[in-house]
Amino acid sequence: MDSVHAERFLIDPPTLENLGFRWYVSGDSNRNATVTVAFREQGDSKWQEALPMLRIYHEIINQDYGPYRVGNLFAGSVLFLKPATQYEVKFTMDDPDGGAPTEPKIVSVATRGEPVAPSGDEIHATSRTSLMAAYAKAKPGDVILLHAGIYDGPFQFDKSGEPDKPIVFRGAGDGEAILQADGSGGNSRIVSIAGTDHLMFEDLTFRNAHTAIYSGKPGSAGITVRRCRMHDVVSGINTQAEDSREWYIADNEIVGINRTWYPRPEVDYMSPAHTGVNVYGRGHVVCYNRLSHFSDALAISNFGVPVEDVERHCVAIDFYGNDLSWAQDDTLETDYGCHNVRVYRNRCYNTHTGNSKGSKGDILLMPKSRMPSFGTPFGTSYRSKTNLRLRLDLNGEVVKFELALVLVPCGIIGA
Numbered sequence: 001m002d003s004v005h006a007e008r009f010l011i012d013p014p015t016l017e018n019l020g021f022r023w024y025v026s027g028d029s030n031r032n033a034t035v036t037v038a039f040r041e042q043g044d045s046k047w048q049e050a051l052p053m054l055r056i057y058h059e060i061i062n063q064d065y066g067p068y069r070v071g072n073l074f075a076g077s078v079l080f081l082k083p084a085t086q087y088e089v090k091f092t093m094d095d096p097d098g099g100a101p102t103e104p105k106i107v108s109v110a111t112r113g114e115p116v117a118p119s120g121d122e123i124h125a126t127s128r129t130s131l132m133a134a135y136a137k138a139k140p141g142d143v144i145l146l147h148a149g150i151y152d153g154p155f156q157f158d159k160s161g162e163p164d165k166p167i168v169f170r171g172a173g174d175g176e177a178i179l180q181a182d183g184s185g186g187n188s189r190i191v192s193i194a195g196t197d198h199l200m201f202e203d204l205t206f207r208n209a210h211t212a213i214y215s216g217k218p219g220s221a222g223i224t225v226r227r228c229r230m231h232d233v234v235s236g237i238n239t240q241a242e243d244s245r246e247w248y249i250a251d252n253e254i255v256g257i258n259r260t261w262y263p264r265p266e267v268d269y270m271s272p273a274h275t276g277v278n279v280y281g282r283g284h285v286v287c288y289n290r291l292s293h294f295s296d297a298l299a300i301s302n303f304g305v306p307v308e309d310v311e312r313h314c315v316a317i318d319f320y321g322n323d324l325s326w327a328q329d330d331t332l333e334t335d336y337g338c339h340n341v342r343v344y345r346n347r348c349y350n351t352h353t354g355n356s357k358g359s360k361g362d363i364l365l366m367p368k369s370r371m372p373s374f375g376t377p378f379g380t381s382y383r384s385k386t387n388l389r390l391r392l393d394l395n396g397e398v399v400k401f402e403l404a405l406v407l408v409p410c411g412i413i414g415a
């Protein structure tokens with residue numbers, strides 16, 4: 001059937017700067033339907049043009065290792081918006097063969113705000129024992145202040161905060177508050193959570209462990225990690241569950257244990273350090289961090305094929321403003337994400353691969369990607385004197401050039 005028929009419309013979890021959308025369709029087997037996009041801040045009269053949605057039509061990816069056929073849909077993001085702001089977004093579907101809705105679809109949706117620390121009761125901790133006692137006592141919105149000293153882990157945190165009332169773990173400011181485990185040669189995670197929502201970690205040091213913060217299954221929502229320092233760890237932050245959502249990881253310095261980034265070990269190049277920040281799920285924002293000495297600095301977790309429920313696909317992930325270097329494998333690996341993965345304004349240098357979506361040795365994505373991206377679009381932007389934007393198909397081949405509304409520098413230097 002050549003005519004298009006509109007089906008389910010999904011608003012992906014908003015992030016601070018971007019809004020992502022999916023519009024599933026049936027028909028349009030000749031793939032010539034289009035969806036143009038316009039947006040305006042609520043209350044403005046003038047619509048602004050956004051990039052059109054990307055047509056995705058049953059392409060098969062990862063043919064070598066685990067073929068997966070993507071759906072029949074449009075997907076796209078409105079980029080570079082203001083946080084905590086209400087927008088209207090207008091989608092106009094068209095198909096020369098007919099069948100498109102006669103009226104545009106208009107949705108009203110707000111970007112997310114930067115997490116705000118609550119001002120509940122302050123509870124003081126000076127040791128592992130008093131920290132666990134403080135956590136046992138804490139209510140949503142309370143702030144546990146960790147005074148200077150060493151807190152021996154591991155810690156399992158099972159009590160959740162609430163939306164806008166997280167339980168906060170914060171360095172008290174009187175010296176380094178250090179959480180540690182059994183060393184980078186051990187198996188311990190300093191902090192483990194599973195199905196624990198709305199925790200906030202600020203101004204802390206995590207060191208000497210396999211993983212600093214690990215989120216198992218079920219996933220956790222609304223976890224904030226900011227202004228923390230992690231070092232002597234195999235992995236920094238790891239959340240791999242498909243129902244993990246809306247983490248905010250910002251302003252951290254995370255350093256792995258790899259002694260070199262070049263030459264890359266031929267056999268096991270994902271050790272001794274593994275991945276700095278490894279996420280899966282929806283609505284994560286990873287911004288303004290400095291990472292070095294890992295094999296992959298920032299990555300989407302190697303989850304395998306997505307779960308069947310498209311509402312639980314890995315979507316709306318932002319990596320921006322990060323300083324990423326000394327990566328034995330990739331400074332950024334976005335394989336295994338599904339739709340609306342946005343990568344921009346990162347500085348990547350001294351690395352085997354800038355951004356792996358199958359790329360090798362350069363930030364330009366190459367065809368015949370061996371690693372899957374289950375859908376697209378992936379908003380990878382390139383340093384460009386001409387302000388060109390490249391649009392890529394599922395195999396990473398350039399299918400469209402268009403002028404970007406915003407120049408987005410992102411380069412590889414020093415490699």
Ligand SMILES: [Ca+2]
Pocket residue numbers: 002003004028029030031032033095096097
């Ligand atoms: Ca058509």
Ligand SMILES: [Ca+2]
Pocket residue numbers: 295296329330333356
């Ligand atoms: Ca990698």
